[in-house]
Amino acid sequence: MQIIPVVDIRHGVVVQAVAGNRGEYRPVKSCLTDSVQPLNVVHAIQQATGCRRIYVADLDGILEQRPNLDVLREICDSGVDVMLDAGVVGMADIDLLRQRLNCRIVVASETFGQIDELIAGGIAEDLVFSVDLKSGELKVADAGYFEAVPEALVGQLSAAGLRDVIVLDIAAVGTGRGIPTIELCRSLRKSNPGVGLITGGGVYSSGCIQDAREAGLDGLLIASAIHDGRLREWMQIGHA
Numbered sequence: 654m655q656i657i658p659v660v661d662i663r664h665g666v667v668v669q670a671v672a673g674n675r676g677e678y679r680p681v682k683s684c685l686t687d688s689v690q691p692l693n694v695v696h697a698i699q700q701a702t703g704c705r706r707i708y709v710a711d712l713d714g715i716l717e718q719r720p721n722l723d724v725l726r727e728i729c730d731s732g733v734d735v736m737l738d739a740g741v742v743g744m745a746d747i748d749l750l751r752q753r754l755n756c757r758i759v760v761a762s763e764t765f766g767q768i769d770e771l772i773a774g775g776i777a778e779d780l781v782f783s784v785d786l787k788s789g790e791l792k793v794a795d796a797g798y799f800e801a802v803p804e805a806l807v808g809q810l811s812a813a814g815l816r817d818v819i820v821l822d823i824a825a826v827g828t829g830r831g832i833p834t835i836e837l838c839r840s841l842r843k844s845n846p847g848v849g850l851i852t853g854g855g856v857y858s859s860g861c862i863q864d865a866r867e868a869g870l871d872g873l874l875i876a877s878a879i880h881d882g883r884l885r886e887w888m889q890i891g892h893a
Contacts, residue, residue: 654866655706657736657851658698659876660691660728663712665721667694670710670876671827678712683880692727698879699733706734708759708853708874714739715764718746722753729756736781742794743767744774751779759783759819762806763792772813781851782810783819789833792823807841807848817849819874825854827877832861835868842869857883 661670661678666689668678680689686697695707709728714720720739729735738759741747744767750758756779760771763785776782784803785792791803798806807818820834820841834852842850852865853874865873878884
């Protein structure tokens with residue numbers, strides 16, 4: 654299983670995510686660096702953890718459809734493997750990011766409104782689909798999928814060629830209360846054995862990492878527990 658550090662960007666600086674209340678996000682306070690500049694934070698995370706892949710959430714793109722393209726380009730060109738959620742709402746946004754950035758694009762259910770078009774065209778390897786929940790409830794921007802359940806949605810996407818899926822409960826992010834999506838991920842692992850499965854939200858200890866491994870996950874997103882030092886022992890012994 655791969656640990657994937659998370660960097661949340663708002664107004665050009667790295668912020669601390671708390672329970673999906675994006676209006677309350679403040680500049681990050683990290684034990685790794687005094688800087689809030691995205692590239693500096695990325696470098697500090699890499700030095701501390703040895704991780705080569707990061708997940709970037711561009712909140713200006715997600716909330717306002719105004720991604721920080723210059724900042725994102727710096728990160729994507731720095732040699733790190735980037736999974737980027739910039740709030741794509743349709744196929745045209747995917748094409749735009751492909752033209753401008755060297756990264757894997759996250760298509761998030763909470764913002765993307767053209768799931769049928771995505772499925773019809775076949776899902777390219779550079780795309781990652783994020784099944785977004787809030788307090789256990791699936792969040793979808795596509796009106797045709799309001800009645801969908803995560804298992805059925807992932808099954809359809811998998812049949813269309815989906816390579817990797819993220820399952821994330823936004824309400825758990827930054828809370829340090831444990832990963833609420835573990836049981837859902839166990840179910841998805843059984844029904845979609847060939848899909849790369851990633852989750853996160855609520856990680857607070859190495860025990861959470863072990864739980865994710867035992868659930869058969871391929872990746873685990875972590876932010877707060879890296880920045881506040883709770884996983885300092887894990888970082889010092891070089892797990893990635």
